[in-house]
Amino acid sequence: MRPFDYERATDAADAVARAASRPEAVFLAGGTNLVDHLKLGLVEPELLVDISHLPLAAIEQEPDGTLDIGANVRNADLAAHPAVRRSHPLLSRALLSGASGQLRNLATTGGNLLQRTRCVYFQDVTTPCNKRSPGSGCSALGGHTEQHAIFGASQQCIAVHPSDMAVALAALDAQVSLLGPEGVTSMPVTELHRLPGDSPERDTVLDRGQLITGVRIPPPPAGARHTYRKVRERSSFAFALISLAAEMVVEDGVIASARLALGGVAHKPWRARRAEEVLHGAPAITETFTAAAKAELEQARPLEGNAFKVPMARAMIVAALKELAVETT
Amino acid sequence: MESRLALTVDGEEHTIEVDTRTTLLDALRDRIGATAPKKGCDHGQCGSCTVIEDGRRVTTCLSLAVAHDGASIVTASGLSDGDLGLHPMQQAFIEQDAFQCGYCTPGQICSAIGMLAEIADGSPSFVTEDLADPPTLTDAEIRERLSGNLCRCGAYVNILAAVRQATQHSDKGAA
Numbered sequence: 001m002r003p004f005d006y007e008r009a010t011d012a013a014d015a016v017a018r019a020a021s022r023p024e025a026v027f028l029a030g031g032t033n034l035v036d037h038l039k040l041g042l043v044e045p046e047l048l049v050d051i052s053h054l055p056l057a058a059i060e061q062e063p064d065g066t067l068d069i070g071a072n073v074r075n076a077d078l079a080a081h082p083a084v085r086r087s088h089p090l091l092s093r094a095l096l097s098g099a100s101g102q103l104r105n106l107a108t109t110g111g112n113l114l115q116r117t118r119c120v121y122f123q124d125v126t127t128p129c130n131k132r133s134p135g136s137g138c139s140a141l142g143g144h145t146e147q148h149a150i151f152g153a154s155q156q157c158i159a160v161h162p163s164d165m166a167v168a169l170a171a172l173d174a175q176v177s178l179l180g181p182e183g184v185t186s187m188p189v190t191e192l193h194r195l196p197g198d199s200p201e202r203d204t205v206l207d208r209g210q211l212i213t214g215v216r217i218p219p220p221p222a223g224a225r226h227t228y229r230k231v232r233e234r235s236s237f238a239f240a241l242i243s244l245a246a247e248m249v250v251e252d253g254v255i256a257s258a259r260l261a262l263g264g265v266a267h268k269p270w271r272a273r274r275a276e277e278v279l280h281g282a283p284a285i286t287e288t289f290t291a292a293a294k295a296e297l298e299q300a301r302p303l304e305g306n307a308f309k310v311p312m313a314r315a316m317i318v319a320a321l322k323e324l325a326v327e328t329t
Numbered sequence: 330m331e332s333r334l335a336l337t338v339d340g341e342e343h344t345i346e347v348d349t350r351t352t353l354l355d356a357l358r359d360r361i362g363a364t365a366p367k368k369g370c371d372h373g374q375c376g377s378c379t380v381i382e383d384g385r386r387v388t389t390c391l392s393l394a395v396a397h398d399g400a401s402i403v404t405a406s407g408l409s410d411g412d413l414g415l416h417p418m419q420q421a422f423i424e425q426d427a428f429q430c431g432y433c434t435p436g437q438i439c440s441a442i443g444m445l446a447e448i449a450d451g452s453p454s455f456v457t458e459d460l461a462d463p464p465t466l467t468d469a470e471i472r473e474r475l476s477g478n479l480c481r482c483g484a485y486v487n488i489l490a491a492v493r494q495a496t497q498h499s500d501k502g503a504a
Binding site: 103 | 330332348349350352371372373374376379385386387388390391392393395396440443444447450451452453454455457460461472473474475476477478
């Protein structure tokens with residue numbers, strides 16, 4: 001491991017200033033992904049700016065029901081928070097489906113969003129990888145692709161984003177709060193991560209020194225029902241082959257609103273907008289759900305090793321929507 | 330780069346100077362001599378390095394020691410009180426034969442104690458049926474919540490029995 005300097009930030013502005021001052025500075029929060037990458041030699045920063053002690057660990061519910069979640073809130077605490085379990089149970093489920101109890105006690109909200117792909121070739125420094133070493137080639141193309149993307153991949157990279165939490169946040173129209181050298185900004189979670197294109201080394205649109213300070217989730221629509229489903233190779237402590245966060249409101253047999261996001265299928269949490277378009281205003285019946293899944297999966301470009309993900313995603317979408325199609329009023 | 334930090338480990342205070350690259354696990358084992366937490370995979374996947382830090386179970390291999398300056402850590406060695414004998418979880422592991430080689434056991438025991446505290450706090454798990462209700466201690470809950478601790482000898486059935494036995498002593502269940 002290459003030597004690095006370590007600095008403990010005194011506040012968020014101080015963290016941004018320290019990170020912006022050195023070209024190879026990175027933020028350290030829970031460490032569960034970064035420290036692993038330091039050991040594996042995937043990253044070699046010259047400065048670690050420790051933000052884990054900053055007071056960004058509160059969860060507050062505003063009068064209109066918006067949840068304001070600090071970037072340092074631990075995954076375990078977010079999953080267990082009464083307001084999250086009450087208003088956004090799919091977020092609790094998504095968090096609880098990821099990692100292990102010990103890791104959820106360390107991992108943070110901001111760090112979970114910024115965790116990097118578990119593509120085995122990315123994590124193995126002996127193999128070419130455009131994400132790790134731009135221009136070196138993609139070992140996954142022509143290699144084992146069971147875990148890889150069916151949406152939005154490029155010839156440079158077919159890796160998927162590994163987060164469960166981010167999939168739920170994408171479905172819930174959460175906003176990421178940011179502080180950077182240019183000041184305070186925010187953006188939808190769905191716009192934080194990018195598709196690989198010709199620069200797969202960039203997971204997100206964030207600029208150097210930009211710090212995630214929190215996540216805001218608007219209140220769910222009245223009568224919403226939610227679910228989070230995940231298929232993986234073992235029943236616990238494994239990343240998703242495919243996951244689905246879904247929320248739907250049905251009134252008088254008609255779908256008033258539906259929000260869906262898929263995980264394990266793309267370089268980013270995949271908001272299923274084409275499926276949503278089919279669902280909106282349509283009768284809440286199996287034929288509608290099948291048509292919605294078909295509309296979304298028409299964009300899929302599976303590879304030989306991950307072609308199973310297309311029928312799996314289709315079945316998962318239809319089954320989840322059937323589950324949610326029960327009127328609550 | 331060297332950095333000075335203070336750690337309280339099993340009730341004793343230590344001040345050490347470490348390279349910033351040192352993990353909390355290596356600091357505990359190699360610098361302080363607290364060898365109960367074990368190095369298994371060193372990548373957060375096996376749980377054998379689990380300790381209880383400020384009341385919560387955590388792996389120590391994916392933490393940099395320098396980031397944990399001031400922390401209070403209880404390892405499996407610090408669970409037993411000399412006068413009171415073994416912690417009920419330790420006693421249960423012995424009585425239920427919940428290990429073979431024993432390498433993962435200190436991590437299993439710390440994890441199990443931390444896990445029971447999480448259930449007592451009402452924290453749900455992925456297998457909790459209704460997130461609105463406090464979880465109940467079913468076998469499925471114990472298995473799911475201990476999935477971060479691997480046992481290559483495969484003593485899982487007896488580990489489950491040991492955790493069950495330890496919950497019978499819930500008045501002494503907390504670390």
